[in-house]
Amino acid sequence: MEYLAIVLFVLIFILILRGYPVAFTLGGISIAFAYGVSLWAPELFQMSTFYLLPSRIMGVVNNYVLMAVPLFIFMGIMLEKSGLAQSLLETMAMMFGQVRGGLAISVVIVGALLAASTGIVGATVVTMGLISLPTMLKRGYSTELSTGVIASSGTLGQIIPPSIVLVLLADTINSSSKGSSSVDVGALFSAALLPGLLLVGLYVLYILFKSFLNKEDAPSIPAEEIAEFRGKNFGLKVLKVLFLPLLLIVLVLGSIFTGVASPTEASAIGAIGATLLVILQKKFSYAVVKEVVQETAKLTAMVFFILLGATTFTLVFRSLGGDAYLRELIVSSALSPMLFLLLVMLVVFIAGFFIDFIEIVFIIVPVVTPVFNALGVDMLWVGVLIALNLQTSFLTPPFGFALFYLKGVTPPEVTTRQIYRGIIPFIIIQLLIVAIVLFFPEVILKS
Structure with missing residues (x-):
């Protein structure tokens, strides 16, 4: 009767796709489903199992690693x-103005620096969209290239540490591994840094190649304008602008x-450093402080409510024998570890078309982690691969959240179709990095 656990998983997945709140769907449906099973077949599930839930919830609340989540959010x-x-x-x-595509290259580099400083995709995409998109369009950049560069650069915070998704992934993997x-x-x-830099x-x-093929898509900035901006003390300006964020990145990462601080301690350093900045x-x-604290509280509450709902789901799923059933199913089907990994990557990629990365982490990862451990x-x-895959989910239509964030701040003349077309080359690049890490794991395991 272990198939009931799979029914629960599918039911929750469908309801989330229909737009029901994730946290309450995970927790509420799991409890309702377990109660129904206990009435129909008490031998399959005892409601006394929920006596374990308070200790699990307290385990989440007292988790030292998860303290990094609100601190990194505050920092960003x-x-x-x-x-x-x-x-x-x-x-x-x-600095890059005389190079064709130089403005787009600067957007990528700033996106990487903000990723290493904040790790919050929504804030980065909106900020970059408001600041750089009007400038790029005014200077003659194609709409597709401009929107593609901004959306893809804004999602670098998913993979370049310090990343909230990496913190959540590590905690979910550890809590699902049963100590194995x-x-x-x-x-x-550390493992995710190199793939992020490769991206x-x-x-x-790609920007250099695109601007070489079609010069009209990415023109250079006029030399006289660059000379006027640089003027006196340009070196001092560059040092002042770059030094403080780079110092913060160095301090945190x-x-x-180097092992001087744990990620939680480093997040506290980052929060203080950001405030000083x-x-x-x-x-x-x-x-400013009021707004930052309110936004931090909202985002933190959302993450932890989903986490508590996921904890309830995991308890019911395992009590129904779902993890053991999946493990036996994979072993009996003689599915190789690589084939199973490819299957999971495909499921995560497709799920990213429809649901948020936090939902994927808390629904899919606890289910597949025991199977990976058994294999x-x-x-x-696996954690780095899933993180890369989840980053791609921010860009994949129809529900790529980075695309929604960007569309919300674009001028009326920029259409959704243009944004979708512009992001395709960057999705291909991300899938290429996923393939590199998948087939050459030594890239990260020896980095």
């Missing part, structure tokens, strides 16, 4: 208020990679 929103993105874009544009395999957040950050490099190469930019005020697959490798 605070940096958004500092005006950092605008200063970086203006300076980078003039664990993934350290710092190790996941940045391939984005830049460097402390993690806003003070130095002379944009610190009671109104002896390195969960660090």
Whole structure:
């Protein structure tokens, strides 16, 4: 009767696709389904199993690693208020202005810097869209290239650490492994850094190639305008604009990679550093602090409510024997570890067309992790692959959230069709990186 667990999984998946709230669907449907099964077949599920739920919930609430989530969110929103993105874009544009596609390259580099500083996709895409899109269109850049560059650069926060999705992935994998395999957040950050940098490099190469093929799509900035901007003390301007965010990145990531601080401790460093950056930019005020705290509370509450719902779902799913059933199904079908991994990657990719990355992490990852452990697959490798796949989900129509964020701040003349066309080359680049990490795991495992 283990198939009942699969029925529960499919039912929740369908309801989420229909638009029901994720947190309450995960928790509520799991409890209702378990209650129905206990009445129909008490031998399959005892409601006394829910006595375990309070301890599981307290385990989530007391999880030291998850303290990094609100702190990284606070850091990202605070940096958004500092005006950092605008200063970086203006300076980078003039640094690369004489190169065809230089403005688009500057958007990619600033997107990478913001990713390593904030890790919040929505804030980055909206900020970059408001600041850079009007400028790119005014300078004659094609709409498709402009929107594609902004949307794809804004999602780099999914894979370039410190990334909230990497924190959630590590915690979900560890809580689903039953002690058989664990993934350290710092190790996941370290493993994800190289694929993130490869993405940045391939984005830049594509822009150069595109501007070489069609010069009208990405014109260079006039030399006299660059000369006027640079004027006196240009080197000092560059140093001032780049030094503070780079210092913050080094402090946060460097402390993690060198083992000086845990990811949670580093997130506290980042939150304090971001606040100091806003003070130095002379944009610190009671109104800013109030807005940052409110937004942090909203996003944190959303994440943790979904996490608590996912904890309830996992308890019911396992109590019904769902994880054991899946494991036996895979073993009996003689499915190789690589084939199963490819199947999971396909499911995650397709799911990304319709549901949010947090929902995928909390629904699919707990189900497949025990199977990967039984097959002896390195969960660090799987974690990076899923993170890359989830980043792609932000860009895939029809429900790519980065596309929605960008559309919300574009001028009326920019159509949804143009945004969809512009993002296709960048989705292909992301899938290429997924393939590289999939077939050459040593790229990350030895990095």
